[in-house]
Amino acid sequence: MSTQTDTQHIPLKDLFAGFFMMGICGFGGMLPWARRTIVEQRKWLSPTEFNDLLALCQFLPGPNVIGMSLALGARFNGAAGAMAALTGLMAAPMAIIIALGVIYAQFENDPVVRHAFAGLAAAASGLVVTTALKIVAPLRVSVLEMAIAAVAFVVVAVFRLPLGPAMLVMTPLAILAAWMRRRMR
Amino acid sequence: MDNLLALAIIYGQLSLLAFGGGNAVIGEMQRQVVDVHGWMSAREFVALYALAQAAPGPNMLIASLVGWRVAGFSGAMVATASMIAPAGVLLLSVSAVWFRFKDAPWRRIIQAGITPLTAGLVMAASAILCQVTTVNLRYAILTAAAALVLWRTKLHPLIVLAAGAALGAAGLLD
Numbered sequence: 001m002s003t004q005t006d007t008q009h010i011p012l013k014d015l016f017a018g019f020f021m022m023g024i025c026g027f028g029g030m031l032p033w034a035r036r037t038i039v040e041q042r043k044w045l046s047p048t049e050f051n052d053l054l055a056l057c058q059f060l061p062g063p064n065v066i067g068m069s070l071a072l073g074a075r076f077n078g079a080a081g082a083m084a085a086l087t088g089l090m091a092a093p094m095a096i097i098i099a100l101g102v103i104y105a106q107f108e109n110d111p112v113v114r115h116a117f118a119g120l121a122a123a124a125s126g127l128v129v130t131t132a133l134k135i136v137a138p139l140r141v142s143v144l145e146m147a148i149a150a151v152a153f154v155v156v157a158v159f160r161l162p163l164g165p166a167m168l169v170m171t172p173l174a175i176l177a178a179w180m181r182r183r184m185r
Numbered sequence: 186m187d188n189l190l191a192l193a194i195i196y197g198q199l200s201l202l203a204f205g206g207g208n209a210v211i212g213e214m215q216r217q218v219v220d221v222h223g224w225m226s227a228r229e230f231v232a233l234y235a236l237a238q239a240a241p242g243p244n245m246l247i248a249s250l251v252g253w254r255v256a257g258f259s260g261a262m263v264a265t266a267s268m269i270a271p272a273g274v275l276l277l278s279v280s281a282v283w284f285r286f287k288d289a290p291w292r293r294i295i296q297a298g299i300t301p302l303t304a305g306l307v308m309a310a311s312a313i314l315c316q317v318t319t320v321n322l323r324y325a326i327l328t329a330a331a332a333l334v335l336w337r338t339k340l341h342p343l344i345v346l347a348a349g350a351a352l353g354a355a356g357l358l359d
Contacts, residue, residue: 023241023242024241025241026241026242026243030242030243052284052287055287056276056279056280056283057276058205059283059292059295059296059299060204060272060275060276060279061200061201061202061203061204061272061275062200062201062203062269062271062272062273062275062276063203063206063207063243063244063245063268063269063272064206065243066243066245066269066272066273067272067273067276070273070276070277071276071277071280074277074280075280082273082277086269086273089242089243090242090243090265092241092242093240093241093242093243093246094242094246094249094261094265096240096241096242097236097237097240097242097246097249097250098249098250098253098258098261100236100239100240101233101236101250101253101254104232104233104236105254108232112354112356113354115353115354115356115358115359116350116351116353116354117232117235117236117350117353118228118232118318118320118324118353118358118359119324119327119349119350119351119352119353119354119358120232120235120236120239120346120349120350120353121228121231121232121234121235121314121317121318121349122318122319122320122324122327122328122331122349122353122358123235123327123328123331123345123346123348123349123350124231124234124235124238124239124314124318124346124349125231125311125314125315125317125318125319125328125331125332126327126328126329126330126331126332126333126334126335126345126349127238127331127332127335127342127345127346128208128211128307128310128311128314128315129311129315129328129331129332130331130332130335130336131208131307131311132208132304132307132308132310132311133332133336134336135205135303135304135307136304136307136308139300139301139304142301144301145297145300145301145304146301148298148301148302148305149301149302149304149305149308150305151305152301152302152304152305152306152308152309153305153306153308153309153312155309156212156213156305156306156309156310156313157212157308157309157310157312157313160216160220162213162216163198163199163202163210163212163213163216163306164198164202167202167302170302171298171299171302174298174299174301174302175294175295175297175298175299176298177298178294178295178297178298179294179298182290182294182297
């Protein structure tokens with residue numbers, strides 16, 4: 001086995017197939033499936049390489065797994081590889097979601113369906129609350145980080161300001177704050 | 186045509202703002218789709234969001250669904266492509282230099298600043314969604330119970346979502 005994974009070449013159909021399976025299996029969070037497929041089953045990346053790629057995808061904006069499909073596809077088979085991985089990942093979930101949307105549109109005025117969706121939506125809110133709590137929990141230790149999170153919360157949830165301009169102001173300030181804290185240590 | 190252009194602009198912007206994944210921009214997406222463009226009611230948006238959560242795949246599929254509701258198949262394609270392309274191009278350009286600067290101090294500083302921002306945005310999204318889905322006290326209890334179960338146990342999210350839908354369908358919430 002060669003350790004020079006950079007020179008490795010993966011056929012388009014393998015990239016498509018690998019990400020297609022991830023797309024189908026990825027119920028409620030795709031990361032565990034992505035890791036399983038990329039590292040354990042197909043051995044496209046070592047655990048360390050996977051973590052590095054994940055860090056990049058988390059560092060930049062955009063959905064993480066989609067970023068991963070693009071970066072991995074490009075690395076192993078150029079632009080065509082990126083497209084094969086992306087379409088593999090998106091094909092089944094998009095078809096399923098549109099089909100669900102069509103069914104929903106058909107029955108949305110039925111009282112039972114309406115109530116089912118109201119219940120589903122309330123449970124989905126609970127899911128987002130949990131996601132938020134899990135993301136916020138590690139910040140508790142730092143007053144500065146809690147303050148930055150609180151400002152972002154108030155700007156978006158309370159004042160309902162447009163996110164684009166707000167982020168253009170908040171991002172540099174948050175980075176500046178992080179930099180100043182580092183200097184004070 | 187106007188709607189397709191509007192979808193492209195909205196989702197192109199959200200693509201570059203989605204630090205830490207799709208949940209960070211759900212609040213802004215709701216503001217644009219419901220308040221600014223009036224394409225659907227807040228409850229309808231949340232129903233689509235719930236649908237996207239219940240389906241497999243990346244959680245940004247809400248973009249495809251909103252696009253489809255607004256402008257049919259072409260709307261779904263435009264919204265999805267706009268949500269992917271800007272961030273994707275940025276990622277591919279940066280990945281070339283990324284590994285060289287992996288341990289550079291400035292990288293850690295930027296990350297340290299952005300992480301709490303994202304946390305605040307996801308908190309905001311959850312507050313906005315809860316506000317819409319909480320029709321009465323029973324819905325509030327359902328949301329709280331779902332959050333608690335998902336936080337404290339390893340129960341699969343899909344089971345919790347299905348339970349919520351079942352309670353609603355059985356008429357136990359109204």
